Amino acid sequence: xxxxxVDCGAKNVKVVILKDGEIIxxxxxxxxxxxxxxxxxxxxxxxAQAGLTRDDVAKVTTTGAGKNEPxxxxxxxxxxxxxxRGIHALHPEVRTIIDVGAEEGRAIKxxxxxxxxxxxxxxxxxxxxxxxxxxxxRALEIPLEEFGAVALQSSQSIPMNAQCAVFxxxxxxxxLHRKTPKTDIARAIHDAxxxxxxxxxxxxxxxxxxxxxxxxxxxxxFVASLKNDLKTEVIIPDDYQYVGxxxxxxxxxxx
Amino acid sequence: xxxxxxYKDGSGDFFIVIxxxxxxxxxxxxxxxxxxxxxxVEDEFDFEAETPVIAVKAEHAxxxxxxxxxxxxxxxxxxxxxxxxxxxxxxxxxxxW
Amino acid sequence: xxxxxxxxxxxxWTESRWTSPDLNxxxxxxxxxGVDVGSVSTQAVVMVDGELYCYSNMRTGSDSPRSAENAxxxxxxxxxxxxxxxxxxxxxxxxxxxxxxATKAITEIACHARGANFMYGPTVRSIxxxxxxxxxxxxxxxxxxxxxxxxxxxxxxxxxxGMEVFADLLGVHINEVGEMSLQVDEEPPPVSSTCVxxxxxxxAALLREGWPKERVLASYCSAMAHRVVTxxxxxxxxxxxxxxxxxxxxxxxxxxxxxxxxxELAKTDMDTQIAGALGAALFARALYEKKxxxx
Numbered sequence: 001x002x003x004x005x006v007d008c009g010a011k012n013v014k015v016v017i018l019k020d021g022e023i024i025x026x027x028x029x030x031x032x033x034x035x036x037x038x039x040x041x042x043x044x045x046x047x048a049q050a051g052l053t054r055d056d057v058a059k060v061t062t063t064g065a066g067k068n069e070p071x072x073x074x075x076x077x078x079x080x081x082x083x084x085r086g087i088h089a090l091h092p093e094v095r096t097i098i099d100v101g102a103e104e105g106r107a108i109k110x111x112x113x114x115x116x117x118x119x120x121x122x123x124x125x126x127x128x129x130x131x132x133x134x135x136x137x138r139a140l141e142i143p144l145e146e147f148g149a150v151a152l153q154s155s156q157s158i159p160m161n162a163q164c165a166v167f168x169x170x171x172x173x174x175x176l177h178r179k180t181p182k183t184d185i186a187r188a189i190h191d192a193x194x195x196x197x198x199x200x201x202x203x204x205x206x207x208x209x210x211x212x213x214x215x216x217x218x219x220x221x222f223v224a225s226l227k228n229d230l231k232t233e234v235i236i237p238d239d240y241q242y243v244g245x246x247x248x249x250x251x252x253x254x255x
Numbered sequence: 256x257x258x259x260x261x262y263k264d265g266s267g268d269f270f271i272v273i274x275x276x277x278x279x280x281x282x283x284x285x286x287x288x289x290x291x292x293x294x295x296v297e298d299e300f301d302f303e304a305e306t307p308v309i310a311v312k313a314e315h316a317x318x319x320x321x322x323x324x325x326x327x328x329x330x331x332x333x334x335x336x337x338x339x340x341x342x343x344x345x346x347x348x349x350x351x352w
Numbered sequence: 353x354x355x356x357x358x359x360x361x362x363x364x365w366t367e368s369r370w371t372s373p374d375l376n377x378x379x380x381x382x383x384x385x386g387v388d389v390g391s392v393s394t395q396a397v398v399m400v401d402g403e404l405y406c407y408s409n410m411r412t413g414s415d416s417p418r419s420a421e422n423a424x425x426x427x428x429x430x431x432x433x434x435x436x437x438x439x440x441x442x443x444x445x446x447x448x449x450x451x452x453x454a455t456k457a458i459t460e461i462a463c464h465a466r467g468a469n470f471m472y473g474p475t476v477r478s479i480x481x482x483x484x485x486x487x488x489x490x491x492x493x494x495x496x497x498x499x500x501x502x503x504x505x506x507x508x509x510x511x512x513x514g515m516e517v518f519a520d521l522l523g524v525h526i527n528e529v530g531e532m533s534l535q536v537d538e539e540p541p542p543v544s545s546t547c548v549x550x551x552x553x554x555x556a557a558l559l560r561e562g563w564p565k566e567r568v569l570a571s572y573c574s575a576m577a578h579r580v581v582t583x584x585x586x587x588x589x590x591x592x593x594x595x596x597x598x599x600x601x602x603x604x605x606x607x608x609x610x611x612x613x614x615x616e617l618a619k620t621d622m623d624t625q626i627a628g629a630l631g632a633a634l635f636a637r638a639l640y641e642k643k644x645x646x647x
Contacts, residue, residue, distance in 0.1 A: 126548075127264075263579075
């Protein structure tokens with residue numbers, strides 16, 4: 001059976017096509033102003049990769065902040081459920097899932113059967129998710145893709161008082177005025193968001209193995225700060241950004 | 256005097272409420288808090304006060320949701336069970352979440 | 353005075369100073385001062401025997417250790433007075449430790465209550481202060497003593513900085529934001545995000561859809577007013593109710609707030625931003641007189 005999972009994130013729409021348990025196509029597109037259009041495009045990308053047409057796909061399931069946006073026929077599953085199912089398919093040894101996206105962060109505890117036992121969410125506040133690092137990268141005029149690497153070059157840890165993206169920006173400007181090296185500021189920023197994410201994870205309990213997924217997983221500065229705060233190793237699947245879509249595709253197949 | 260320490264942001268209201276008239280400055284709550292969130296201070300609102308009162312440390316007030324996270328599992332808890340609330344004999348401390 | 357590093361930013365509000373035309377400080381017994389060093393603005397107030405003599409209201413800038421001094425000097429400009437003529441000073445606000453000439457530092461919450469009691473009269477019972485980077489709700493008694501308070505300095509929503517972000521996005525001068533937001537025929541729905549960062553993205557999308565600036569501002573001010581109401585509900589609102597701080601000058605938020613609470617706001621002729629420094633100056637006088645009495 002061929003199914004598709006569409007994860008309509010706040011920033012990117014991710015699509016995965018699954019055939020008999022194998023991922024045969026993937027697509028990703030910036031959601032921009034039109035999630036529905038982005039979903040269509042990402043879907044086309046995935047189909048092209050799989051060498052299929054829309055008719056070949058039996059069922060489509062959506063998840064993510066914009067899960068209601070696509071106009072094509074689809075079922076809906078929660079992000080928490082999709083993440084759990086996706087990780088279970090990729091790394092069944094994982095018990096704690098940390099998903100940090102552009103606008104939301106979540107910590108999910110699963111049992112050995114991959115069933116969700118507990119979860120905590122950081123929502124509606126830019127400081128709790130990727131939007132924070134994005135805003136800070138802009139303030140420091142460092143491209144987002146390089147931001148993590150800059151943080152790793154820091155030689156000292158400095159405190160960051162602001163807990164809000166807007167106030168943090170003012171604080172960053174103050175630090176720059178005082179000639180604080182950008183590397184140290186970058187590190188403080190990554191440490192700050194890691195601290196918030198780790199506190200959220202504590203609410204479900206830090207239990208190995210732990211996996212980090214979502215867009216923030218590609219930020220090596222964040223990953224370093226997180227491992228430091230958790231005091232454990234963290235599994236980052238190769239398809240870290242597609243886990244929600246993978247889970248949704250699995251759930252479509254199992255319905 | 257009801258002192259509300261904490262914040263409100265998009266994700267909710269997070270305040271630790273101290274009744275400074277009930278607080279007798281015993282400091283038991285400071286001892287039991289695993290996150291070192293509380294401190295005894297001079298009563299800044301009552302210049303005639305004879306005993307110190309509890310306050311939430313400034314660096315924690317801004318991230319109280321995160322600081323208090325260890326005592327507030329996602330699986331559930333009651334405010335009465337929180338170490339600081341349990342330790343307070345005059346019931347001067349409360350949590351809004 | 354304070355130099356503008358960024359150039360004419362839309363977010364720059366007008367700095368001001370004022371001297372009483374009637375009082376003569378040389379005739380006074382106790383000249384007391386209060387300096388409120390906030391993260392965005394600093395005010396210095398000088399009182400002569402408990403009467404308002406002069407004040408200044410300026411941007412704190414990036415060098416807050418000097419802001420107290422700068423604000424004080426500006427307040428005293430052309431008055432013929434110097435710091436040596438001031439008998440006692442109390443520092444308050446976020447930067448209250450940076451008022452080197454102050455004899456004591458007192459929390460801004462206590463100072464705000466005391467200042468509001470002076471500005472609005474002994475009937476004031478609830479005060480909402482929306483400053484540059486924080487939001488405070490205070491209950492006080494007829495003497496201006498604090499009975500309850502709530503302070504939010506974590507989140508930009510409902511603060512001056514949050515408003516500045518929008519002024520900047522829309523290219524509207526911060527002084528005009530409030531009035532502009534009232535120039536709508538019909539009240540639009542409020543932006544759905546409380547978070548300033550997310551609200552800003554929402555607003556950018558609305559602008560792209562063709563919404564006029566006035567409508568976007570109305571949507572944001574509406575959301576801010578509502579958010580503040582829910583914050584106030586934590587400790588309740590009791591008449592008389594007064595709004596202090598910079599945002600009191602934003603008619604767009606103030607009017608919507610009063611409407612949602614269905615309450616009439618207390619009025620004052622004084623600059624709403626000086627409440628903290630004013631209270632500090634009153635405390636300075638009280639402390640000085642107490643010291644003189646005890647020899």
